[in-house]
Structures are given as structure tokens and as C-alpha cells.
Amino acid sequence: MQKKIRLPLREEDIESLKAGDRVLLSGVVYTARDAAHKRMVEQEKEGTPLPVELDGQVLYYTGPTPAKPGEVIGSAGPTTSGRMDLYTPALLEKGLKGMIGKGYRSEEVIASMLKHNAVYFGAVGGAAALIARSIKKAEVVAYEDLGTEAIRKLTIEDFPVFVINDIHGGDIYKDGVAKYKQ
Amino acid sequence: MKEIAYEKIVEEVKTMCMESNYNLGEDVYSAFKQALQTERSETGKEVLTQLIDNADIAKAERVPMCQDTGTAVFMVEVGQDCHIAGGRLVDAINEGVEKGYGEGYLRNSMVYNPMNRKNTGNNTPAIVHIDLVEGEELTLHMTAKGGGAENMSALKMLKPSDGMEGVKEYILSIVKEAGPNACPPLVVGIGIGGNFERCAFLAKKSLFRPLGVRHEDPAVAELEMELMEQINRLGIGPQGMGGSTTALDVKVELESCHIAALPVAVNLNCHASRHQTIVMK
Numbered sequence: 307m308q309k310k311i312r313l314p315l316r317e318e319d320i321e322s323l324k325a326g327d328r329v330l331l332s333g334v335v336y337t338a339r340d341a342a343h344k345r346m347v348e349q350e351k352e353g354t355p356l357p358v359e360l361d362g363q364v365l366y367y368t369g370p371t372p373a374k375p376g377e378v379i380g381s382a383g384p385t386t387s388g389r390m391d392l393y394t395p396a397l398l399e400k401g402l403k404g405m406i407g408k409g410y411r412s413e414e415v416i417a418s419m420l421k422h423n424a425v426y427f428g429a430v431g432g433a434a435a436l437i438a439r440s441i442k443k444a445e446v447v448a449y450e451d452l453g454t455e456a457i458r459k460l461t462i463e464d465f466p467v468f469v470i471n472d473i474h475g476g477d478i479y480k481d482g483v484a485k486y487k488q
Numbered sequence: 489m490k491e492i493a494y495e496k497i498v499e500e501v502k503t504m505c506m507e508s509n510y511n512l513g514e515d516v517y518s519a520f521k522q523a524l525q526t527e528r529s530e531t532g533k534e535v536l537t538q539l540i541d542n543a544d545i546a547k548a549e550r551v552p553m554c555q556d557t558g559t560a561v562f563m564v565e566v567g568q569d570c571h572i573a574g575g576r577l578v579d580a581i582n583e584g585v586e587k588g589y590g591e592g593y594l595r596n597s598m599v600y601n602p603m604n605r606k607n608t609g610n611n612t613p614a615i616v617h618i619d620l621v622e623g624e625e626l627t628l629h630m631t632a633k634g635g636g637a638e639n640m641s642a643l644k645m646l647k648p649s650d651g652m653e654g655v656k657e658y659i660l661s662i663v664k665e666a667g668p669n670a671c672p673p674l675v676v677g678i679g680i681g682g683n684f685e686r687c688a689f690l691a692k693k694s695l696f697r698p699l700g701v702r703h704e705d706p707a708v709a710e711l712e713m714e715l716m717e718q719i720n721r722l723g724i725g726p727q728g729m730g731g732s733t734t735a736l737d738v739k740v741e742l743e744s745c746h747i748a749a750l751p752v753a754v755n756l757n758c759h760a761s762r763h764q765t766i767v768m769k
Binding site: 386408428430437438470481483 | 528529531534535538539541542545546549551552553554555556557593594595596597605607634636639667668669671721722723724725727728729730731732758759760
């Protein structure tokens with residue numbers, strides 16, 4: 307079954323999502339990967355306000371290729387989320403409600419997501435040209451010096467994801483593999 | 489003696505960088521189609537369908553199939569009767585990479601050094617392995633190797649007493665640990681033997697062999713098929729969400745080693761197994 311959800315995530319949407327669900331997301335997400343996470347969390351520790359208000363928002367872990375002339379963005383698939391794990395609980399504390407990436411999250415991140423009612427979505431790694439079609443607008447809003455790693459505000463329309471970790475303790479990486487292991 | 493111009497190499501390398509990122513090879517594309525027929529999980533089928541659509545879009549629009557356009561890795565065979573005129577071979581390769589990644593709107597993913605992590609801005613340096621061979625041809629094999637799968641790769645110095653059972657167990661443990669992180673369905677490249685650094689090289693080299701092509705030694709070919717079956721029984725599936733397609737192929741290369749040693753290297757490749765070969769005469 308495929309669900310359509312408009313961002314920002316409402317409490318009832320978060321409640322309804324189950325690990326393994328196919329979801330098409332529309333609305334606004336912010337991109338951030340290794341370098342942007344490091345800088346955000348360092349700024350947070352120094353007491354400097356974050357360059358984007360994360361409360362209620364969704365982060366997408368991606369470092370797109372350069373846009374060809376006339377294009378909104380280059381190819382933009384998910385990168386491995388685990389590299390952001392060290393920084394993620396601090397951002398969930400700030401009200402982050404969702405993340406889009408690929409791959410395992412740490413126990414700490416999963417516990418923090420459960421505590422803060424946040425969802426982890428997986429996009430298909432390597433489907434970057436397909437995913438880019440669902441990105442309608444892109445603008446750099448912070449850390450421009452980081453190039454591909456800058457924070458971008460993306461407006462997305464029917465962006466295809468799967469729910470990896472829901473707020474009920476479901477984890478498709480565990481449940482799915484258990485089902486097909488021989 | 490045959491002469492090959494520096495500028496010609498630059499142009500060929502530039503083209504290889506662009507083509508490898510836009511055009512998924514026919515071998516991988518048909519492996520996707522094949523997997524779609526056999527995959528048991530509906531989620532797995534949806535992932536494979538997205539990957540096929542993605543490859544079609546990348547090819548038609550000439551855009552990178554993945555935003556991680558990789559480290560440019562070259563395995564070069566230089567005929568000993570060929571002369572490269574006008575500059576150093578490695579410089580020509582790096583110049584071609586710079587042009588290919590720049591003009592091709594590919595992502596620059598290399599940093600100057602692991603301590604400062606500052607981007608070099610042109611995806612150089614390439615990683616270049618050179619082998620001197622007979623003849624007067626220059627053969628360039630290139631892959632754009634993604635970071636996600638490379639990060640989940642590993643090497644271990646086993647003991648001879650661990651035997652082939654120990655080798656298989658180790659390979660399976662690495663694929664399992666990688667799970668969704670390495671972007672399955674995978675191409676699993678394995679090196680057995682050599683020494684510490686040679687073993688890793690063998691694993692990488694194995695990934696240059698097209699999908700579906702078995703090792704010429706029947707015993708090694710059998711090992712590849714056995715590992716493939718065992719890996720696909722792990723249940724990891726496309727993108728690690730469960731399924732019967734975890735590996736699209738398994739490649740093994742092996743070499744002599746010390747009486748005390750049994751090195752094993754597992755170099756994982758994501759499904760964007762991008763490789764190109766050109767022969768310059």
C-alpha cells in the first residue's frame with residue numbers, strides 16, 4: 307500500500323506510519339550530511355542559533371551532483387545515515403521529526419527517535435536520477451562554503467520513501483530480513 | 489614503437505568518467521531485470537523497479553545514476569612496446585578525470601587529506617594501478633567506485649587452519665554486517681591470498697569482471713556460485729529491507745600466498761557497478 311503525506315509531519319501521520327510502508331512525501335525538507343551536521347552540532351554547543359529551524363522538520367541526507375544548466379538540482383539520492391548518528395540525538399532534542407537516508411541507525415538514535423516521536427525514512431540508494439524528478443525547487447539556505455554538503459531547502463512532490471523505523475518499535479531492516487532469511 | 493599521445497588519453501578518460509556515470513552497463517541492467525523475475529519480496533521488487541527506471545532516466549537524460557559519482561579507480565595495462573608521448577600517464581588520467589567530472593556535472597567527492605578533509609574540487613586524485621604487459625597497446629579499465637559500499641568493505645588475515653570454511657564464514661559475516669548500508673543488491677568482490685595489500689587489490693580487481701562472467705578456473709567459479717547462493721539466503725534483499733536478491737554477483741580472484749597466511753578481502757560494490765574499458769592502439 308502506498309500512502310501520500312504532506313510535510314510538515316502531523317502527529318497523526320507519524321502515529322499511522324508503520325515500518326515497511328511505502329510513502330510519497332510532498333512539502334519541504336532540508337538537506338544535510340556529514341559536514342553540515344558537524345557544524346550544526348558545534349554551533350549548538352557554542353550556543354549559536356541553528357541556521358534553520360528544525361522543530362517539526364525533516365532532514366534529507368544527500369549531497370547532490372551539480373545541477374546542469376536549467377535544472378533544479380543534479381542527481382540526489384540518499385547517503386548512508388549512520389555517519390550522522392553521532393549528531394542526530396541533539397537534533398531530535400531540537401524537535402526534528404523525520405529523517406530520510408539509507409542504512410542502519412545506532413541504538414542511541416533509535417531510542418532517541420522513540421523518545422521524541424520521530425520517524426526514519428529510507429529512500430532507494432542509487433536511485434538518484436529518479437528521485438531528483440520529485441525535487442521541484444532547491445535553494446542553498448546555509449553553509450554555502452560546504453558545496454555539495456551545504457544545507458539546501460528542497461520542495462518535493464511525491465518523493466518516494468519507505469518507513470524504516472516507526473514510533474511503535476518497528477524496524478524493516480530487522481523484520482524484513484527475518485522474514486526472508488533461509 | 490607505438491606512440492600514444494597524452495592528449496588522446498585525457499580525452500578517453502574524460503569520456504569514460506562521464507559514460508560510466510550515465511550508462512549503467514548492460515550486464516548490471518540485465519541483472520536487475522533478471523532479479524525482478526526471481527525476487528520474492530514485494531518491497532524488493534519495488535526497489536528493483538525504481539533502479540531500472542533510474543537507469544533509464546540517467547541514460548536518456550545523461551545525468552548521473554547516483555549522486556555519489558565515486559572515486560575514479562583505474563587499472564591500466566601498459567604494453568611494454570608502447571610509448572606515451574607528451575607527459576606522464578598518471579597526469580593524463582588525472583587531467584581526464586578533472587575534465588570528465590567538471591564538464592559532466594559529476595560530484596567532486598575527494599578530499600586533499602583525511603586530516604583536513606578539504607575537497608580537492610575536481611575529484612582528483614584518481615587511484616591508478618599500473619601493470620606492464622606484453623605488446624604495444626594501452627588498456628584502461630575504469631570504475632567510479634561509490635563510498636557507501638567501499639566503507640563496508642573489509643580485510644582479514646585468517647589462519648591457514650581456518651580453511652575455506654573460515655573464508656566463507658568471514659565473507660558472509662561482512663555482507664551481513666554491511667546490510668542496507670552498502671546499497672544492496674551488491675556485487676561482492678573477493679580477494680583470497682597474496683599478502684596484506686595484494687589481497688585488497690585482488691578484491692578490487694575482481695569487480696572489474698562483468699556480471700555473469702565466471703572465473704576461468706572451474707573450482708573458483710564453483711566457489712563464486714556457492715557464495716552467491718549463501719549470500720542470497722541471508723534475506724537482506726534489495727536495500728536491506730528483506731528479500732531474496734542480496735547479491736547480483738560474486739567475484740573471486742586468488743593468488744599464491746605465504747605458508748603461514750590466508751588473507752581474505754571483501755570489497756563490496758553497490759548495484760551501481762560502473763565500469764568501462766578502452767583499448768588504445
